[in-house]
Amino acid sequence: MQMEERGRIARDASIPLAATDGETRNAGLLAIAKGLKENTAAIIAANNADMARSQAENLGAPLLKRLTFDADKINDVIQGIHSLIELDNPLGATKMATQLDEGLDLYKVTCPIGVIGVIFESRPDAFIQISTLCLKSGNSVLLKGGREALETNRILCKTIQDATRTAGIPEGWIQNLETREDVTAMLALDQYIDLIIPRGSNDFVKYIMNNSNIPVMGHADGICHVYVHEDADLKQAVDIIVDSKTQYVAACNTLETLLVNEQAAATLLPLLKAALDNKEVRIKGDAAVRNIISAETATDEDWKTEYLDYILAIRIVPSLAAAIDHINTYGSGHTDVILSTTEAAAKTFMTLVDSAGVFWNCSTRFSDGFRFGFGAEVGISTAKLHARGPVGLDGLLSYKYKLLGHGQCVTDYASGKSHFTHLPSEEDCPI
Amino acid sequence: MQMEERGRIARDASIPLAATDGETRNAGLLAIAKGLKENTAAIIAANNADMARSQAENLGAPLLKRLTFDADKINDVIQGIHSLIELDNPLGATKMATQLDEGLDLYKVTCPIGVIGVIFESRPDAFIQISTLCLKSGNSVLLKGGREALETNRILCKTIQDATRTAGIPEGWIQNLETREDVTAMLALDQYIDLIIPRGSNDFVKYIMNNSNIPVMGHADGICHVYVHEDADLKQAVDIIVDSKTQYVAACNTLETLLVNEQAAATLLPLLKAALDNKEVRIKGDAAVRNIISAETATDEDWKTEYLDYILAIRIVPSLAAAIDHINTYGSGHTDVILSTTEAAAKTFMTLVDSAGVFWNCSTRFSDGFRFGFGAEVGISTAKLHARGPVGLDGLLSYKYKLLGHGQCVTDYASGKSHFTHLPSEEDCPI
Numbered sequence: 001m002q003m004e005e006r007g008r009i010a011r012d013a014s015i016p017l018a019a020t021d022g023e024t025r026n027a028g029l030l031a032i033a034k035g036l037k038e039n040t041a042a043i044i045a046a047n048n049a050d051m052a053r054s055q056a057e058n059l060g061a062p063l064l065k066r067l068t069f070d071a072d073k074i075n076d077v078i079q080g081i082h083s084l085i086e087l088d089n090p091l092g093a094t095k096m097a098t099q100l101d102e103g104l105d106l107y108k109v110t111c112p113i114g115v116i117g118v119i120f121e122s123r124p125d126a127f128i129q130i131s132t133l134c135l136k137s138g139n140s141v142l143l144k145g146g147r148e149a150l151e152t153n154r155i156l157c158k159t160i161q162d163a164t165r166t167a168g169i170p171e172g173w174i175q176n177l178e179t180r181e182d183v184t185a186m187l188a189l190d191q192y193i194d195l196i197i198p199r200g201s202n203d204f205v206k207y208i209m210n211n212s213n214i215p216v217m218g219h220a221d222g223i224c225h226v227y228v229h230e231d232a233d234l235k236q237a238v239d240i241i242v243d244s245k246t247q248y249v250a251a252c253n254t255l256e257t258l259l260v261n262e263q264a265a266a267t268l269l270p271l272l273k274a275a276l277d278n279k280e281v282r283i284k285g286d287a288a289v290r291n292i293i294s295a296e297t298a299t300d301e302d303w304k305t306e307y308l309d310y311i312l313a314i315r316i317v318p319s320l321a322a323a324i325d326h327i328n329t330y331g332s333g334h335t336d337v338i339l340s341t342t343e344a345a346a347k348t349f350m351t352l353v354d355s356a357g358v359f360w361n362c363s364t365r366f367s368d369g370f371r372f373g374f375g376a377e378v379g380i381s382t383a384k385l386h387a388r389g390p391v392g393l394d395g396l397l398s399y400k401y402k403l404l405g406h407g408q409c410v411t412d413y414a415s416g417k418s419h420f421t422h423l424p425s426e427e428d429c430p431i
Numbered sequence: 432m433q434m435e436e437r438g439r440i441a442r443d444a445s446i447p448l449a450a451t452d453g454e455t456r457n458a459g460l461l462a463i464a465k466g467l468k469e470n471t472a473a474i475i476a477a478n479n480a481d482m483a484r485s486q487a488e489n490l491g492a493p494l495l496k497r498l499t500f501d502a503d504k505i506n507d508v509i510q511g512i513h514s515l516i517e518l519d520n521p522l523g524a525t526k527m528a529t530q531l532d533e534g535l536d537l538y539k540v541t542c543p544i545g546v547i548g549v550i551f552e553s554r555p556d557a558f559i560q561i562s563t564l565c566l567k568s569g570n571s572v573l574l575k576g577g578r579e580a581l582e583t584n585r586i587l588c589k590t591i592q593d594a595t596r597t598a599g600i601p602e603g604w605i606q607n608l609e610t611r612e613d614v615t616a617m618l619a620l621d622q623y624i625d626l627i628i629p630r631g632s633n634d635f636v637k638y639i640m641n642n643s644n645i646p647v648m649g650h651a652d653g654i655c656h657v658y659v660h661e662d663a664d665l666k667q668a669v670d671i672i673v674d675s676k677t678q679y680v681a682a683c684n685t686l687e688t689l690l691v692n693e694q695a696a697a698t699l700l701p702l703l704k705a706a707l708d709n710k711e712v713r714i715k716g717d718a719a720v721r722n723i724i725s726a727e728t729a730t731d732e733d734w735k736t737e738y739l740d741y742i743l744a745i746r747i748v749p750s751l752a753a754a755i756d757h758i759n760t761y762g763s764g765h766t767d768v769i770l771s772t773t774e775a776a777a778k779t780f781m782t783l784v785d786s787a788g789v790f791w792n793c794s795t796r797f798s799d800g801f802r803f804g805f806g807a808e809v810g811i812s813t814a815k816l817h818a819r820g821p822v823g824l825d826g827l828l829s830y831k832y833k834l835l836g837h838g839q840c841v842t843d844y845a846s847g848k849s850h851f852t853h854l855p856s857e858e859d860c861p862i
Contacts, residue, residue, distance in 0.1 A: 014785075015755075015759060015783055015785065016783070018782065018783070018785070019779075019782045019783055098803070098804050100797070100802065100803070100804065104793060104797075106803060106804075113815050113816065114785065114815060194815050194816070195815075195816060209644065210644070213640065213641070215646075215814070215816050217816075233838070236838040239838065239840055240838065240840060242840075243840035243841055243842050247840070247841045247842050247845065324446075328446060343862055346835075346862060347862040348450075350831075350833050350862065351449065351450045352446055352447070352449070352450055354445075354446065354449070354545065355831065356831060356832060357831065357832045357834065358831055358832070358833055358834075359833075359834040359835075359836065360833075360834065360835045360836060360862075361835070361836045361837055361838055361839075362535060362834060362835075362836025362837075362838065362839040362840070363839065363840045363841050365840075365841035366531070366535075366834055366836075366839070366841060367832075367834075371531065371841070371844070371851065372529070372531070372537060372832070373529050373531065373537075373851065373853035383646070384544050384545060384625050384626075384829040385544065385625070385626060385646050385648075385816070385817040385829065386816040386817040388829055388830060388831065388832075389831070389832045390832075398815040398816065398819055399819060400781075400786065400787060400788070400789055400819065400820070401787060401788045401789070401798075401803070401819075401820045401821075402781050402789055402790075402791075403788065403789075403790040403791065403793060403797055403798075404777075404790075404791045404792070404793075405790065405791060405792045405793025405797075406792055406793075407664070407667040407670065407671065407792055407793065408792075408793040408794065408797070409670055409671060409673075409674035409678070409793075409794045409796075410674055410678045410794050410796035410797060410802070411674050411678050413802070414678065420802065420804065422804035431774055431777060431778040431781065431791075
């Protein structure tokens with residue numbers, strides 16, 4: 001089938017899907033969990049085929065690990081679906097109510113976005129997490145996973161389609177794309193698709209943004225900072241810096257540049273170097289850093305670099321204000337941390353640093369949908385519109401204004417015959 | 432000054448502006464109101480110069496009327512500023528709080544978007560409304576008004592700059608652009624500008640979207656519908672249709688296509704025709720309409736047309752479902768109305784019609800920030816992300832996640848030494 005036709009089908013399905021009640025969508029989620037359980041053997045067989053082909057193609061070990069979808073991982077995603085079922089129905093919630101006049105009531109009510117296109121990496125669990133988040137929030141979804149997971153994603157999609165059909169979810173709400181040509185065609189379907197979520201490298205996200213008129217909500221660079229203020233607890237600082245840098249180096253919420261107040265540097269840096277040496281982290285520092293510890297030379301280019309590796313850039317700064325300025329200049333607006341024992345310094349930092357996550361005395365690595373308690377995430381947004389930071393169900397919602405009247409015309413308000421009351425109300429929308 | 436430098440200045444001002452408290456921004460608003468009052472004579476003189484030049488250039492009467500900025504209009508905008516001062520401080524509001532673990536508390540807190548570029552029509556009152564909404568919400572703003580209002584906007588900008596400087600608002604937060612070249616240059620400044628709001632025709636908004644990497648929140652077409660269900664109160668229907676079509680024909684929330692259930696058509700259309708003839712509205716109808724009343728021929732092209740004129744397209748539909756399908760196919764997702772005496776029909780319509788405004792038994796013309804009680808609006812969005820429908824202060828906000836810890840590292844949660852509690856909280860962020 002041509003992509004345009006598939007986009008139209010997804011859009012057509014999104015209309016009745018938006019009108020399903022929470023119980024029906026939960027029944028669909030339950031049917032998916034059941035289908036995954038029943039099809040476990042076939043899913044593992046498909047995944048084995050993907051693994052064998054990818055091994056033959058010399059895919060690296062970390063990627064092979066992400067591609068693996070065994071009984072344990074299947075159980076994990078089934079568990080995740082049961083958690084999602086427990087969450088409140090996100091649709092039809094009244095976010096604001098105002099009596100415009102007697103018998104003329106306005107309600108702002110949550111609704112799905114519509115049709116979402118997701119382009120993601122090779123983890124088959126992502127296929128399940130994204131599609132179930134979309135179902136819970138009433139959105140149609142077109143998914144394009146990594147080429148390596150072709151067979152696995154194919155059977156996962158069929159399992160989900162079969163399961164949700166029996167539960168009364170409109171057919172066509174979920175579709176699996178398999179080729180780059182499909183993706184290119186999808187990016188042109190702005191009449192049918194409301195949002196594209198690309199997950200991958202910064203360059204990839206930029207490419208998608210530059211090649212589509214559809215709004216894009218993407219990860220971009222995560223150039224995250226820790227700033228050590230002059231009054232920080234230095235023992236705690238070493239632990240947090242090591243955790244932020246090494247707990248998982250390939251993540252977007254990993255520390256890339258450490259800023260140290262000049263009053264803390266002489267004491268902190270030797271302690272820190274010992275701890276980072278233990279973890280085999282290469283240190284790049286400015287001249288002031290290299291006066292205190294041995295390190296490679298850091299240049300301006302380093303402040304702009306997301307290493308995603310066991311490398312840490314360190315700069316000594318004269319003040320809190322200089323740290324904030326560095327972060328707002330070179331950062332990517334992802335997650336930035338201040339280590340300090342005074343609330344005033346933390347408050348200044350958290351107010352002036354223009355990032356999705358501003359943390360005080362804890363690791364950058366907490367910036368994550370699961371750790372934030374969102375159940376799951378579709379990604380972490382560094383954009384400032386719609387959704388910022390880890391994006392869970394909330395980021396998959398729009399809203400509409402429902403106005404319930406009794407024959408009111410604007411002419412009467414313009415002429416002064418009628419008057420607006422504009423009374424805020426706590427009432428939920430009755431229909 | 433070059434636009435890039437001006438963008439950088441606006442961005443630099445946006446950081447301390449985001450940290451001002453509500454009282455300071457209200458003091459800025461009060462100073463603007465005072466400055467407008469004191470400069471009334473000079474503002475009127477500047478506006479007279481704009482009017483004289485525009486008359487010499489044969490600007491049409493409706494546009495001249497919009498360009499006029501006399502003592503009455505100045506008093507109106509001053510009144511509007513006082514209303515805006517009364518509104519709650521929109522910044523620093525805690526929208527969500529979760530205890531991730533004991534001593535590790537997450538808060539979702541409202542903050543400004545940053546720097547907003549607005550391109551708008553020739554109404555000088557829009558200059559004041561937009562800039563004061565931006566100040567109240569802590570955003571820097573670059574404004575490009577209509578060429579016709581050049582002298583007026585220049586003195587308005589200077590008045591606002593002088594007033595807010597004395598009130599402690601960071602200099603550079605507001606800047607007035609005067610040329611198309613400035614606009615072109617602004618559209619390229621994605622490193623400094625977070626959002627572009629174009630106000631104008633659909634083609635103009637599309638042009639802006641196609642020529643900038645900055646997110647755009649724009650008006651687009653308003654192809655608004657009224658659907659008359661078989662059980663509608665027909666007397667009420669005539670009033671609402673006439674109001675929706677004629678109360679102000681050039682607005683985006685004006686009725687363009689009327690859909691009539693075939694069971695209501697024979698009775699409604701003759702009554703309606705008499706009322707529309709009174710208002711000199713041209714009627715275009717499909718064949719079924721023309722079997723009942725005399726009308727010009729409507730084609731498929733009419734269902735896609737925003738007339739912004741005394742013209743109404745009418746189509747007879749066999750069912751509620753057909754009406755919904757027509758609106759979701761040809762509509763622009765702006766505002767659509769059902770006239771019906773049964774709640775079930777209204778509920779179906781309001782759930783399945785995918786528009787920013789879905790109204791029951793009232794005029795399309797209520798779709799407006801002032802009428803919705805938002806105080807003012809920066810525009811009406813037909814997009815489904817970030818802000819939908821009339822956009823007031825809320826649409827000028829982003830949020831950040833503040834996480835307050837005591838040395839927590841992710842390693843301890845990954846190893847099972849520590850456990851997330853994920854307890855929802857009602858607490859406001861303490862810093």
